[in-house]
Amino acid sequence: MKIKHSLFNRREFLNWLLGGWVGVFVVSLVSPIAKFIFPPYQEPDKVALPLVDFKDLEPGALKNFPWGAKPAFIRKNGDGSYLAIVGVCTHLDCNVTYLADQKKFFCACHDGWYDENGLNISGPPPRPLRKLRADVDGENLVVKKEGVA
Amino acid sequence: MILWRIHSHLRRTSKIRLSSPGAKRRRDRFVFSFVLIFIISPAFVIGTFAEQPSPKEKTAAHQVQPLPQPEKIDAAPKDARERTAVYVFLAWLWAAIFVLIYVLRLQIKESDRLNRLKLFRDEKK
């Protein structure tokens, strides 16, 4: 298709060329800045805890440990295995507490309740508490993310 | 190579009017390829920085003995990948700077030419 006039003249082309390249230059600076401002996620792959701290737990009793920057609980089961639960409410990220007399987790922010296995039973929490894998490895109790080998 | 083509093209189009469809097509094709290159190139640069290092294994609960404080901490890239990324970025930076300086010089020539014309126009008035 033949057109009578140029789509753009030399001046316009130069302006768009300059503007475009300045834009490219600025955009290429965004990536390193963004990498600085958003550092990599801090959650650990696994945490090794000394087994001595948890060996003498009564079945059904819970003990705290830090999972990266989040609080978490270890519970010794009746059969001697361990259950690890991340103690962060699935509603809006408040830290939960364990009420031993009721055998329930309670989130004070919006009255969220979880049972002793972390299943959400009452209140706004949409999902159960996150579970982690806890295995005995020699002298240590190794806590890992679920699904990770 | 590309820069030379743009340069010679601009010199040609400034003097003559593009009449033949073949010349128009050639111009449009090379404009398209030039635009494509400068749209793609930031993606290439961003790609060198896009990989996140994997989270390190951490041991908690144990009281870790604090390491003796080093006398001096030297600034340096963490590993070979980061070092390469930095050098690639530096090369890209200078390449972009030279391209921008070239385009700016074209713009300066054009603006100066316009400025001179305006001066003469005022005189005639």
Add this chain to the structure above:
Amino acid sequence: MILKKSALSVKTWFEDRLGLSVVLDFMRKKKVPQNKHTPWSYTGSAILLFFMIQVITGIMLAFYYKPTLGEANKSVARIMTEVPLGWIIRSIHFWSATFMIAFVFVHLFSIWIIKSYRKPRELTWMTGAFLLLFSLAFGFTGYLLPWDDLSLSATKVGTDIPNAIPVVGKIFTKLLRGGEDITGDTLSRFFTLHICLLPLALLLILAIHFYLIQKLEMSLPWRDEGKKEELKELPFWPNFVCREMIVWLILFGVLVTVAVFLPPSLGKAADLMAAAPKGIKPEWYFLFLFQTLKIFPAKILFIDGETLAVLLILAACVLLLFLPFIDNKPTERKGKIITGLAFATIAYAVLMSIWSLLT
């Protein structure tokens, strides 16, 4: 086609509400004279470039820096080792400070020598003198923030200097240190100065400086003043701005390259009780003052040597501030002497700095 039309309609929408086209019109009408002094007019905007880089990198560093006794050094170490590209951002901040102050000196001496401070630009010079003071204050306060042994010692010496001034000196030292001695409070104070007070003060004075430059237009060499024939001029936009952008791009490239290949290191955390480390030196822009203080003997007649030195330096600063009024006859012999003084000052500063580095 559609892109052009929509860009135009967006532009019109903003123009109807903000009316910012006056700015562009002003920039188009503003003329930059083309003469032998024009190259020096790039130094002012170079300072602005480096200041903007300082603000951006400074904000980024402040995301991770912790201004307390226990955490300051550790947080800078974390920026350098753990935060992605932290060492480059810190390096750019460090080098941009050097470049900015270097260009401030070049700008100051170029204006002094070509005497752009003649009527009606005296206030521009005076606001510029305050901008120099603020730039040096930025450098001084920023130097303490990594809290390593070198920076602590440099700050101890630097904040002790006002003590030499009779009557008011001690109050100023107490104000800077947050007490008699350097403590964690000093660090908080310097951090507040560096990221809050000084930026606000500098931006305020810069606004006045900038306004004066636009209002009074670019100065001409005194030989060209009042000439009847038309002088060579360039419109600010787009001609001069494009040239400025070239200068900015090269300066930016040089800055990043130097920052990548010569990043600053970090010493171990300062110990308030430890002896001063060997070879303490202030930053390069204070070296000539440091050496001046050193060469004065302990006592001259009945006056403390240090007091005399500090008072002399203060007097020189006041003279610098009022230079346009002192140089009221720039074309005569007095004016020539003052121009000669500019070169003498440059030579003095350079030689004293080299001497300080060698000893």
